[in-house]
Amino acid sequence: MNFLNLIRWKNLLMIALVQLLIKYALLEPFGVNTALDGLGITLLILATTSIAAAGNIINDIYDQNTDAINKPNKVIVGKFISEQAAYNAFIICNIIGVGIGFYLSHRIGKSPFFTIFVLISALLYIYASYLKGILLVGNIIISILVAASILIVGLFELSPTITVYNREIQITFFRIVLDYAIFAFMINFLREITKDIEDVDGDHKVGHNTLPIAIGRERTRNVLIALNCIPLVVIIIYTITNLYKQQLMLIYFLVGIIAPLIYISIKLFGAKSKDHFQHLSNMYKLVMLFGMLSLLLYAFTI
Numbered sequence: 001m002n003f004l005n006l007i008r009w010k011n012l013l014m015i016a017l018v019q020l021l022i023k024y025a026l027l028e029p030f031g032v033n034t035a036l037d038g039l040g041i042t043l044l045i046l047a048t049t050s051i052a053a054a055g056n057i058i059n060d061i062y063d064q065n066t067d068a069i070n071k072p073n074k075v076i077v078g079k080f081i082s083e084q085a086a087y088n089a090f091i092i093c094n095i096i097g098v099g100i101g102f103y104l105s106h107r108i109g110k111s112p113f114f115t116i117f118v119l120i121s122a123l124l125y126i127y128a129s130y131l132k133g134i135l136l137v138g139n140i141i142i143s144i145l146v147a148a149s150i151l152i153v154g155l156f157e158l159s160p161t162i163t164v165y166n167r168e169i170q171i172t173f174f175r176i177v178l179d180y181a182i183f184a185f186m187i188n189f190l191r192e193i194t195k196d197i198e199d200v201d202g203d204h205k206v207g208h209n210t211l212p213i214a215i216g217r218e219r220t221r222n223v224l225i226a227l228n229c230i231p232l233v234v235i236i237i238y239t240i241t242n243l244y245k246q247q248l249m250l251i252y253f254l255v256g257i258i259a260p261l262i263y264i265s266i267k268l269f270g271a272k273s274k275d276h277f278q279h280l281s282n283m284y285k286l287v288m289l290f291g292m293l294s295l296l297l298y299a300f301t302i
Helices: 002-006 009-030 038-062 064-070 083-107 111-129 137-161 167-198 200-206 211-215 217-242 247-270 274-301
Strands: none
Touching: 002 038, 002 083, 009 038, 009 137, 009 167, 009 274, 038 064, 038 083, 038 111, 038 137, 064 200, 083 111, 111 137, 137 167, 167 200, 167 211, 167 217, 167 274, 200 211, 211 217, 217 247, 247 274
16 A cells, blocks of 8 residues: 555556546547557556656655655655665566557657657656755646647547648647647646645745745745636636537536635635644645546537
């Protein structure tokens, strides 16, 4: 169980779920030309989650001092799993992820796609060891990588099968996948800032230069209130523009995504304690989940 907690198994399950939803709830019901069969999507999920697991492991290795202050009850490396064992697991997960990525890229005839897995693996290491402590850079990088776990399905499924005859439909569905990737980037970026406010004491102790450390908790909270309006406004406009004829999706977006974002905006005004920001961080995670589950509704629009 300690190893499962180390690799953040719940987050990995969410990555797998989203990738399955893109294939089987968005692409397959509409008969879109795709490059991956059942084995192919399984390998893509395994490659993605293996590299993500490696990223979680190396993050915990470098965050031992920070976690000892911010979340002492959740420290795993050095307490339940030795640092050397964690490093070994990090290497093994990376080898599995990159190795499968190499095979899968050749399998679909897109060998250059292999570099995606190498770059993501390298970025996760650099993020944990260096970028995480740089003002906003770490937040942006990890949010890009979260978005990439969604976008990679569109790349592997749609781009290898594009022809002069289906280009328009392939691009249309790739744009939908891109929309979800952008949504994931925005929500995760807000969650990262919320977590920085929550973890400000430990981050300050180890010398990280996060936004709350640079400008203070109160100013960061005010920045977060303003930033929270961006996805809220974007999603409202998207809903009005694209979903006004789809009653089921309209209601779902209003209740499952827009309402929680409004709730977060209201709660931010009174957020003061670590527990308050932990609650808001969990709410952003819930918004992300509800956003991804909306993929299930596309089948009802046929």
